Amino acid sequence: MAQFNRTDTLPGQDAEGGAAAAPEGPLDNNAKSSRNRSQKWQARGVQWMVSALPRCRKCGRVTVTNDGRVGVRANGQSVGYAGLSTCGSVWACPVCNSRIQAVRRLEVGVALSSLAAMGGGAAFGAITVRHHAGQRLAPLLDALTYGIARIARDKAVFTLRERMGYLGRINALEITLGANGWHPHRHPLPLFDRPVSPDDLIELHYAEFRAFRRGVEHRGFEAPSIIANVLMPVDLTTGDTLGEYFAKSEYSVSGVAFEAASSSTKKGRKGSRTPWQLLDSVRTTGDADDLDLWNEYEKSTRGKRALTFSRGLRDRLGLGLEASDEAIAEAEVGDVYDTGFYVTDWSPVARNSALGAGLLNAVTPAGHWQDGRDFCRANGIPIEENDQ
Secondary structure (H helix, E strand, O other): OOOOOOOOOOOOEOOOOOEOOOOOOOOOHHHHHHHHHHHHHHHHHHHHHHOOOHHHHHOOOOEOOOOOOEEEEEOOOOEEEEOEOOOOOOOOOHHHHHHHHHHHHHHHHHHHHHHHHOOOEEEEEEEEOOOOOOOOHHHHHHHHHHHHHHHHHOHHHHHHHHHHOEEEEEEEEEEEEEOOEEEEEEEEEEEEOOOOOHHHHHHHHHHHHHHHHHHHHHOOOOOOOHHHOEEEEOOHHHHHHHHHHHOOOOOOOOOEEEOOOOOOEEEOOOOOEOHHHHHHHHHHHOOHHHHHHHHHHHHHHOOOOOEEEOOOHHHHOOOOOOOOHHHHHHOOOOOHHHEEEEEOOOHHHHHOOHHHHHHHHHHOOOOOHHHHHHHHHHOOOOEEEOOO
């Protein structure tokens, strides 16, 4: 892997290493989509250079076809490539993350719509452990996971849930970084077959917290504060909004993060950063300390799920079998008949990730193939027409 230092020029930087100029003024929907795609591909290019994960270094850079060709596809709804390696990392890859989170967001919305149609109830919570600057992320995640596992095995919790008509829960894992170090936390969404009263939720919250606290302490960490661990009723008519909350880790340099006491999404608290902001700092400033933190984050989250459904819950809500993150990321736009042309040599894009976004922005979902050809000609990208 290429060594990284503060003098390297990264994708999205000018020759002096400063941030490339961003478009100014209002953007229409297509312009917003194009700008967002450009940011993701620029960040992906940084990953090609600095990621600690081999699959992320290959994602979108290495072809997987026998002849090395990459299809450029548009089907009226989407635009994309066929024939590229994907990593399927919801945590570390901006492009795979967006694909995965778009599907998960829809699944949460469908689940809550089904629950509402059944006349059920739901609650929304936040669970975290005490954390301090200098603590490693992996042990914090372990303590959080173990504490939550203790909740599921607690007899008092089981009895209360059964009385309340508990169906299962959706769990979202979120990680931020602030003055007090890494801050991993889960947002549970417990679902019930009937509306739940505030009194029942208070009783359940205290029972769950007691079990969680014992688990965290068993792992050698300080007792968590109940003030930082909450559980509150939710209005099921806001299913779409909750879907946004639960898939809010989609790549964004604006750093949207959810505050449990809020009815809307917000930027991270003052002094805190999302992992995507951390990666953007590596891209725009080349900060070596931020790179170390990013690599720690990559390794600590590898193999973990960002969004999970408890066993049997998807079937109860009519969602059926769940596609893996990797399968979602591997899905390609359309088929061979949606391919306008093929890139026969991907190396120009592999050297400059911004070209990957630029070509898609030129073609657009509408299939502006001549604009795409012109872009390739102007940037030295060899192409071949689709004879299908």
